Amino acid sequence: MVLPAATLVLLGSDLSRAQPSVEPVRAPIVLTGADMRPAVSLDGEWAAIVDPYSNGFSTYFRNLKQQPGDTRPIEYDFSKSPTLKVPGDWNTQRESLLYYEGPVWYERDFTYQPKGHTHIFLHVGAANYRSWFWVNGKKVCEHEGGYTSFNCEVTEAIHAGANFVVAAVDNTRLAEGVPTLKTDWWNYGGLTRTVSLIEVPEAFIDQYDVHLSRAPETEITSHGNDPGIIGSLHLAHIDGWIHVEGGKLGDKVQVEIPELKSKGTGVLTAEGRAQIFLVASNLERWSPETPKLYKVKISAGQDEIEDLIGFRTIETHGSQILLNGKPIFLRGVCIHAEAPFRGGRAYSDKDAETLLGWAKELGANYVRLAHYPHGETMLRAADRMGLLVWSENPVYWAIQFDNPKVLAKAEQQLDEEIETSRNHAAIILWSMANETPNNEARTRFIATLADHARELDPTRLITAALLVRTEGHTKIVDDPLGKALDVIGANEYVGWYDQAPEGADTTEWRVDYDKPLIMSEFGGGAKAGLHGAENERWTEEYQANIYRHQLAMFNRIPQLRGLSAWILVDFRSPTRNLAGIQDGFNRKGLISDQGQKKAAFFVLQKAYLDKTVGKAE
Numbered sequence: 197m198v199l200p201a202a203t204l205v206l207l208g209s210d211l212s213r214a215q216p217s218v219e220p221v222r223a224p225i226v227l228t229g230a231d232m233r234p235a236v237s238l239d240g241e242w243a244a245i246v247d248p249y250s251n252g253f254s255t256y257f258r259n260l261k262q263q264p265g266d267t268r269p270i271e272y273d274f275s276k277s278p279t280l281k282v283p284g285d286w287n288t289q290r291e292s293l294l295y296y297e298g299p300v301w302y303e304r305d306f307t308y309q310p311k312g313h314t315h316i317f318l319h320v321g322a323a324n325y326r327s328w329f330w331v332n333g334k335k336v337c338e339h340e341g342g343y344t345s346f347n348c349e350v351t352e353a354i355h356a357g358a359n360f361v362v363a364a365v366d367n368t369r370l371a372e373g374v375p376t377l378k379t380d381w382w383n384y385g386g387l388t389r390t391v392s393l394i395e396v397p398e399a400f401i402d403q404y405d406v407h408l409s410r411a412p413e414t415e416i417t418s419h420g421n422d423p424g425i426i427g428s429l430h431l432a433h434i435d436g437w438i439h440v441e442g443g444k445l446g447d448k449v450q451v452e453i454p455e456l457k458s459k460g461t462g463v464l465t466a467e468g469r470a471q472i473f474l475v476a477s478n479l480e481r482w483s484p485e486t487p488k489l490y491k492v493k494i495s496a497g498q499d500e501i502e503d504l505i506g507f508r509t510i511e512t513h514g515s516q517i518l519l520n521g522k523p524i525f526l527r528g529v530c531i532h533a534e535a536p537f538r539g540g541r542a543y544s545d546k547d548a549e550t551l552l553g554w555a556k557e558l559g560a561n562y563v564r565l566a567h568y569p570h571g572e573t574m575l576r577a578a579d580r581m582g583l584l585v586w587s588e589n590p591v592y593w594a595i596q597f598d599n600p601k602v603l604a605k606a607e608q609q610l611d612e613e614i615e616t617s618r619n620h621a622a623i624i625l626w627s628m629a630n631e632t633p634n635n636e637a638r639t640r641f642i643a644t645l646a647d648h649a650r651e652l653d654p655t656r657l658i659t660a661a662l663l664v665r666t667e668g669h670t671k672i673v674d675d676p677l678g679k680a681l682d683v684i685g686a687n688e689y690v691g692w693y694d695q696a697p698e699g700a701d702t703t704e705w706r707v708d709y710d711k712p713l714i715m716s717e718f719g720g721g722a723k724a725g726l727h728g729a730e731n732e733r734w735t736e737e738y739q740a741n742i743y744r745h746q747l748a749m750f751n752r753i754p755q756l757r758g759l760s761a762w763i764l765v766d767f768r769s770p771t772r773n774l775a776g777i778q779d780g781f782n783r784k785g786l787i788s789d790q791g792q793k794k795a796a797f798f799v800l801q802k803a804y805l806d807k808t809v810g811k812a813e
């Protein structure tokens with residue numbers, strides 16, 4: 197067989213990294229509120245070619261068809277290839293792909309009529325892990341990071357009428373990746389969230405921030421001579437900014453909240469950014485009890501976005517967490533973005549409502565979305581349903597903390613997470629990392645991320661899930677990384693990885709920070725339906741017993757301000773292979789992957805509903 201030149205080059209190099217394209221492409225951009233813009237969906241069945249040897253990088257993106265008289269054979273044909281659903285991971289769509297890690301090629305034909313004098317973007321909700329995109333054979337962008345959305349400019353590549361888009365997605369794990377080689381969750385590959393086309397005017401709003409200021413409300417009381425004011429009026433301050441890509445110095449922008457008859461305008465700087473400020477009377481603050489969302493119109497020139505935003509403040513005061521100025525205790529649970537019942541990556545409203553519905557049923561007012569950004573669908577549901585959110589950047593376990601390239605990747609993912617999701621009232625905590633080794637390179641790396649996050653968003657709290665060390669019967673939270681955080685997260689498994697459940701009764705806690713502490717993980721495993729003695733591992737009784745002893749222990753930790761049990765639902769993990777019990781699943785769920793509630797669910801539910809665990813102050 198005569199190999200084409202490009203393939204020969206490939207054979208020489210590391211196959212999984214090779215990609216032929218030399219043409220420079222514009223980096224994808226973030227579009228805040230992209231899911232609120234009118235869009236042409238490209239979801240549905242896409243032709244797909246599984247390409248374990250990265251053979252396609254020399255030609256598949258051209259989507260060629262064999263023509264009579266061709267001098268060489270074309271050895272692929274998307275139109276004859278089986279399909280994969282988008283959005284969706286490929287692992288649960290075909291048994292043969294459950295363990296597959298490598299490149300998969302996707303192709304989709306579509307028709308489009310550009311409006312003219314606009315920008316057209318290919319919006320990708322998420323693609324795990326690295327991805328490359330071509331429209332009509334023209335490279336439009338590439339991306340690394342499996343859990344954040346991005347937008348590729350396709351204006352020059354798209355035609356009026358028939359078009360095709362080709363995507364290569366490769367979920368190969370990388371030592372220098374974020375996350376890196378080992379995770380305790382399934383490495384689902386694919387176009388795992390919605391894909392669409394978004395068209396915007398030449399000057400368009402790419403990012404905006406609209407939030408309730410922490411400044412106290414202004415009270416205006418009537419002195420009887422102002423007919424407009426009866427008694428007193430509380431004016432809330434809403435701050436923010438708008439950035440207009442292609443906007444010119446002096447251009448006007450506006451934010452309007454019709455329901456509150458409130459409007460604010462701003463003027464663009466040379467950098468295309470305008471500060472905005474509004475006052476609003478009778479504003480109903482967002483909280484888990486009252487998840488009030490307001491329609492907010494953001495406009496600049498020809499462009500307008502209508503978003504649904506809740507207004508609340510979040511801050512700390514010593515070891516207290518204050519929501520809307522009042523101390524709060526976070527009664528919560530951790531969640532992986534995995535669809536109950538059908539399995540695979542969660543992406544739909546139904547997936548989000550099922551998962552968050554169970555959290556509400558548990559009596560939770562907060563959820564930790566582990567260990568990566570869960571996407572706009574989940575966050576919109578949390579806004580609607582009134583659940584406070586811990587959102588996390590996938591800096592998980594031992595990534596390469598001394599590698600500047602890896603820091604750049606972690607910052608890029610953090611940028612995309614915060615810039616996309618900054619207007620969700622539900623999100624109160626940006627988590628920088630989970631269970632990272634206590635060494636200088638790590639502390640420097642994550643402290644840099646924390647500073648970066650604060651710069652991007654000074655309105656929220658910065659946290660991370662820390663490992664805890666033990667001396668005798670004392671658990672000690674003194675990881676130096678705690679200095680860089682507003683809220684300390686700590687993971688512990690007393691009763692599972694460490695001692696018997698009763699061990700919690702004699703466990704003391706020393707927390708070396710006068711900051712709020714969240715027990716960001718605790719719990720143990722059980723196979724749903726397996727019953728036995730309380731000291732028999734893997735039974736529901738054993739798991740429930742862990743929870744009973746944990747709850748008592750928690751009430752002995754003065755600065756504890758939140759709990760997120762590990763985990764709401766059993767989830768797939770390649771590291772869990774105990775036959776007959778785990779079978780490829782982490783079984784620490786309070787609910788099985790098929791929706792069966794375990795005894796521990798009811799133990800925690802009772803404590804949350806009766807509010808017998810935890811103190812807000």
Ligand code: GCU
Binds near residue numbers: 762
């Ligand atoms: C860790 C980790 C989780 C993991 C859990 C477990 O703490 O953060 O990702 O699944 O423990 O061991 O079950």
